Amino acid sequence: MDIGHVLSEQMMAAAKVVEEQLDAEMSKLDHMDEDELELLRVRRLETMKKHQQQKQDWLAQGHGEYAEIPEEKAFFNVTKNSSKVVVHFYRDETFRCKIFDKHLAILAHKHLETKFCKINAEKCPFLTSRLRIKVIPTLACIKDAKTQDYIVGFTDLGNTDEFSTDMLEWRLAQTEMISYSGDLMTPPDGGKSGKSKTTILGKPKVKTIRGSGRKDASSDEDDW
Incomplete structure (x- = not known):
């Protein structure tokens, strides 16, 4: 089998996996209630704060x-x-x-x-x-x-x-x-x-x- 054809099939398979993962995430978000969405928002905010603190720590170290x-x-x-x-x-x-x-x-x-x-x-x-x-x-x-x-x-x-x-x-x-x-x-x-x-x-x-x-x-x- 042609190597180019094999690589093309592998890329298509990888793209399909990514698409399925995105679809799953979107479906999960669609079925979340307000409390779950608020918890997700809080977690993301905490992650952003940690990243910002880490950035400040790095800058402090030069x-x-x-x-x-x-x-x-x-x-x-x-x-x-x-x-x-x-x-x-x-x-x-x-x-x-x-x-x-x-x-x-x-x-x-x-x-x-x-x-x-x-x-x-x-x-x-x-x-x-x-x-x-x-x-x-x-x-x-x-x-x-x-x-x-x-x-x-x-x-x-x-x-x-x-x-x-x-x-x-x-x-x-x-x-x-x-x-x-x-x-x-x-x-x-x-x-x-x-x-x-x-x-x-x-x-x-x-x-x-x-x-x-x-x-x-x-x-x-x-x-x-």
């Missing part, structure tokens, strides 16, 4: 803006206070760090649920050692104070400096670092994930962040 972490000690406070944190390890001399800066500033405003920040890798030798940062730029994806994933350079973003903000957003969604409603199976930039080349720093074992100890770090170009 979410919504792309900020610099001045020192290692502050890094541990950030990862302690926010459940989802994306940290850009950068160097001033590395041009591609500026590209990440541009996209991360946009995503910080769009995704309040996640804390986006950056830290100078040359000023945090303990962190670069602890988190095994070997290539600049690298994004560390941290959830509940544990590293979940790394985005190393632009390898996963199409191997190009011209990747879109949507592409980075899609890649972060792969590790559930942001709320995402798009298609996780299809990268937005031409359908290419850019994973054909070997990543210098692979996905690590999950590590709990601890703020003790310090090691020296040396650099050679963008490799650490």
Whole structure:
């Protein structure tokens, strides 16, 4: 059977399921009495209030803006206070760090649920050692104070400096670092994930962040 025909049938089946679910919800609403409708309204209002409070809490923690972490000690406070944190390890001399800066500033405003920040890798030798940062730029994806994933350079973003903000957003969604409603199976930039080349720093074992100890770090170009 033709693959296109199979996909078409699957899409039609999925659409039918959604339609049936909507019909069921509409029927349920039609048969509700005034007390049930009032209870539903109250519950929805409570949900809206919780979402608004959560938004205020995020803003209080500095979410919504792309900020610099001045020192290692502050890094541990950030990862302690926010459940989802994306940290850009950068160097001033590395041009591609500026590209990440541009996209991360946009995503910080769009995704309040996640804390986006950056830290100078040359000023945090303990962190670069602890988190095994070997290539600049690298994004560390941290959830509940544990590293979940790394985005190393632009390898996963199409191997190009011209990747879109949507592409980075899609890649972060792969590790559930942001709320995402798009298609996780299809990268937005031409359908290419850019994973054909070997990543210098692979996905690590999950590590709990601890703020003790310090090691020296040396650099050679963008490799650490």
